[in-house]
Amino acid sequence: MFVIDGDTYQISHAGAPDGEPVRARHFDTPEKGDRAQCRAEREKAQQASTFARRLLPRGAAVALSDLGRDRYGRLLATVTLPDGTNIAAQLIGAGLAL
Numbered sequence: 001m002f003v004i005d006g007d008t009y010q011i012s013h014a015g016a017p018d019g020e021p022v023r024a025r026h027f028d029t030p031e032k033g034d035r036a037q038c039r040a041e042r043e044k045a046q047q048a049s050t051f052a053r054r055l056l057p058r059g060a061a062v063a064l065s066d067l068g069r070d071r072y073g074r075l076l077a078t079v080t081l082p083d084g085t086n087i088a089a090q091l092i093g094a095g096l097a098l
Contacts, residue, residue: 002058005032006048006091009056009079011064023074025066027088027097048096055081055090062087 006029010019032045064077079087091097
């Protein structure tokens with residue numbers, strides 16, 4: 001697995017051994033790049049991505065629950081670490097997501 005941005009991760013699983021984008025449920029991080037409305041939003045998006053990479057280093061194991069699909073076909077899931085740490089709570093608590 002690896003972090004695409006603060007709330008989207010590429011995760012390998014039985015149905016997609018090469019990986020599939022997973023949009024984490026229950027929080028939203030600022031937009032990056034051209035989708036950001038201003039420089040401050042781009043900077044906050046970078047901070048959220050960096051924070052997520054610390055929580056979820058490349059190859060980290062995670063648990064997915066509350067599965068679904070969004071209107072773009074992306075897999076939606078609540079993402080937790082094996083120790084039960086909720087990714088949404090961590091990013092929200094750090095002030096990097098709503």
